[in-house]
Amino acid sequence: MKICLYLFCLFLGACTNMPKAIQHMNVVDITYSQASQNIESHNNVPVRWGGIVIDVENEEDFSLIQVLSYPLNFSGRPQLDESHGGRFVIKSTEFLDPMVYAKDKEISVVGTLDGDIQRTVGKKIIQVPLLQSIGIHLWPKQQSNHYGFGPHHYYYSYPFFRGGYYYPYRY
Numbered sequence: 001m002k003i004c005l006y007l008f009c010l011f012l013g014a015c016t017n018m019p020k021a022i023q024h025m026n027v028v029d030i031t032y033s034q035a036s037q038n039i040e041s042h043n044n045v046p047v048r049w050g051g052i053v054i055d056v057e058n059e060e061d062f063s064l065i066q067v068l069s070y071p072l073n074f075s076g077r078p079q080l081d082e083s084h085g086g087r088f089v090i091k092s093t094e095f096l097d098p099m100v101y102a103k104d105k106e107i108s109v110v111g112t113l114d115g116d117i118q119r120t121v122g123k124k125i126i127q128v129p130l131l132q133s134i135g136i137h138l139w140p141k142q143q144s145n146h147y148g149f150g151p152h153h154y155y156y157s158y159p160f161f162r163g164g165y166y167y168p169y170r171y
Contacts, residue, residue: 017075021135022048024110032069032085035113035129042113049088049131050078050108056098063096064089065136066119066128067107076108077139088129089117092136106139 027048035042054066069085070078090109101107111131119128 019076019137021137022076022108022110024134027110032088036086039116039129043115045113046110047113048072048076048110053101053103053105053107056096056101058095063092065096065101072108078106087119088131090131090133092133108137109133110135
């Protein structure tokens, strides 16, 4: 019985909710702040980062996505309730449509660090890390219900729905 329980726990631990595009197993756990402090020492290191799309630029042979970095949760989704780390740029050899990769969409990427790149923010020129993309995942918009504690909790709505009928809130 203990062996079955152990195998079951091991099987559940191997399961992941991470999208296939960003499941690259050989990524190194380097945070945005570690990489941006000394980008040259982390060249060609595979990482998994994410955040919010700021801008998309399409050139003839590649696309650049500027991203505001946020830490990722266990499934690889940006944690927008945490503080952001700064900006980075994703370089993709594919054409990335600016209507699909629109401003303020959540994005996660697996890629290799490839030095840095200059970006202009207002009138200031800054250096930000450049990621050569291996896999990119755009996250669907999270539903908000304005009640309860999360996207799928309706515990404190009024009136609430149960078993096909609406009931008034009971204290």
